[in-house]
Amino acid sequence: MLLALAGRTVRVETASDRALGAIAPAFSHLAGSAPGAVAGAPIRWRIAEEDDAWRPEGYGPNGAYRMSGGGFAVVQGEPAALESYLPGEGITLRAGRRALGAGDFRAHPGSFALAAALSGPGAQVLHAGAIAHDGAAVLLVGVGGVGKSTTALACALGGADFLGDDLVLVEAGRGAAAPRVHCLFATAKLNDDSARALGVGNWRPIGITPKNKTVVAVGDRVAIRRSAPIAAVVLLAPPANGEPRPERIAPAAAMALVMPTALPVACRTGSPADLLGVVADLARRVPAFRLPVTWDLDALRSAVRSVLPRGAEASGSIARPGRLALPDGVS
Amino acid sequence: MTERLVPNSARFPDQTIDDETLLFDADTGNLVLLTGFGSVVWTHLLAGADAAAIAAGVAERFGSEAAEATRAFIGELRTAEMIVPSAAPPEAIVAVVAWPAAFTAPAIERYDDIAKIIAMDPIHDVDATTGWPRAAPDGEV
Numbered sequence: 001m002l003l004a005l006a007g008r009t010v011r012v013e014t015a016s017d018r019a020l021g022a023i024a025p026a027f028s029h030l031a032g033s034a035p036g037a038v039a040g041a042p043i044r045w046r047i048a049e050e051d052d053a054w055r056p057e058g059y060g061p062n063g064a065y066r067m068s069g070g071g072f073a074v075v076q077g078e079p080a081a082l083e084s085y086l087p088g089e090g091i092t093l094r095a096g097r098r099a100l101g102a103g104d105f106r107a108h109p110g111s112f113a114l115a116a117a118l119s120g121p122g123a124q125v126l127h128a129g130a131i132a133h134d135g136a137a138v139l140l141v142g143v144g145g146v147g148k149s150t151t152a153l154a155c156a157l158g159g160a161d162f163l164g165d166d167l168v169l170v171e172a173g174r175g176a177a178a179p180r181v182h183c184l185f186a187t188a189k190l191n192d193d194s195a196r197a198l199g200v201g202n203w204r205p206i207g208i209t210p211k212n213k214t215v216v217a218v219g220d221r222v223a224i225r226r227s228a229p230i231a232a233v234v235l236l237a238p239p240a241n242g243e244p245r246p247e248r249i250a251p252a253a254a255m256a257l258v259m260p261t262a263l264p265v266a267c268r269t270g271s272p273a274d275l276l277g278v279v280a281d282l283a284r285r286v287p288a289f290r291l292p293v294t295w296d297l298d299a300l301r302s303a304v305r306s307v308l309p310r311g312a313e314a315s316g317s318i319a320r321p322g323r324l325a326l327p328d329g330v331s
Numbered sequence: 332m333t334e335r336l337v338p339n340s341a342r343f344p345d346q347t348i349d350d351e352t353l354l355f356d357a358d359t360g361n362l363v364l365l366t367g368f369g370s371v372v373w374t375h376l377l378a379g380a381d382a383a384a385i386a387a388g389v390a391e392r393f394g395s396e397a398a399e400a401t402r403a404f405i406g407e408l409r410t411a412e413m414i415v416p417s418a419a420p421p422e423a424i425v426a427v428v429a430w431p432a433a434f435t436a437p438a439i440e441r442y443d444d445i446a447k448i449i450a451m452d453p454i455h456d457v458d459a460t461t462g463w464p465r466a467a468p469d470g471e472v
Contacts, residue, residue, distance in 0.1 A: 252353070272344060
């Protein structure tokens with residue numbers, strides 16, 4: 001299976017229909033891509049399904065491993081999985097059946113290894129959501145639980161394009177070109193109260209995370225955009241009294257606020273200096289706003305929409321409709 | 332001969348925007364914000380200026396109190412290892428950095444949220460020469 005992801009080709013190799021079915025919903029927006037049009041050597045992603053008795057023993061204690069030169073691995077004991085990236089070799093995932101069905105994996109398959117493979121001086125995977133109106137993206141940043149998923153889906157259900165709810169790839173600007181955000185996963189993780197407020201409680205879950213969030217595939221539900229220039233950054237804040245009004249914040253403050261949300265991913269998969277460079281580029285080039293969240297989703301949508309300059313450049317690419325070619329019986 | 336102090340850029344990558352400098356401590360995960368004249372001092376250090384010359388430049392433009400505050404700030408940078416002694420010969424030509432019109436006290440703000448997260452789920456650094464990831468011999472971990 002070939003996927004075009006943020007300007008790179010990812011070649012998924014697996015003999016496991018279960019593994020293919022596990023990753024398919026998250027990458028549904030990449031179906032129908034044209035690998036010949038994508039630059040650079042393909043990133044090889046091998047997935048091996050292990051039996052339930054398999055354990056990644058002998059690789060050290062659970063946790064993240066970082067090797068000088070860019071190698072990276074995550075060892076997970078329960079459910080058992082080993083995810084690694086080595087430059088020149090690509091991504092390897094060995095996972096038991098329960099790990100392949102786990103909520104976090106269904107939401108963001110191979111996220112750490114993909115982050116290691118795709119990140120560098122000019123691009124970083126950030127802990128952020130993103131939506132776009134008329135091809136201009138708003139990056140949604142905030143600490144875990146503040147409402148990134150709710151805001152992203154509220155906007156998408158209101159007509160915006162969806163680019164992610166939790167992890168996205170941000171590419172630094174080049175010359176006069178604005179920084180860009182690339183959609184990695186066509187999924188969302190929602191708490192029950194968010195699902196109810198959004199009216200998506202009847203969407204079929206594809207997994208439950210350890211934090212009891214429901215994972216849903218959004219590829220068939222909202223419009224997915226593969227990438228878009230970033231026109232604004234919104235730092236989501238706890239609710240405040242009254243209408244949610246975006247408040248402009250200074251670039252240096254934006255840089256200081258975005259960094260902590262992004263570092264836990266970047267520290268494990270790449271160079272903090274690279275992350276600092278990408279975040280600084282973002283802060284210099286794109287206006288940032290602080291926005292208290294609210295359960296008044298119409299007001300929230302309007303507030304997010306209001307930060308976009310009128311007539312923002314529309315140069316993103318929209319995911320073409322289609323489905324991944326799956327073996328019979330795999331959905 | 333006084334020691335020459337230079338930014339410890341390997342441990343503290345930095346970015347400056349609008350007179351504020353953000354550094355990331357790659358060893359601890361702390362974020363450090365240099366505000367006020369702190370960013371000016373850092374920019375001069377990055378340009379190759381000598382710490383004593385920076386303090387002298389501040390004294391000349393803004394008076395002895397400002398110079399004392401600058402010296403104390405440079406001492407804090409040294410204690411925190413954000414600047415370290417360098418054995419390399421000084422640059423023959425130091426880049427010219429403009430001085431602002433007014434002095435505002437330099438300050439260091441530290442944010443340890445990420446350090447706490449990283450401490451809870453530590454990252455294991457691995458030597459590239461060991462051929463990783465691989466099974467440890469004899470079940471050793």
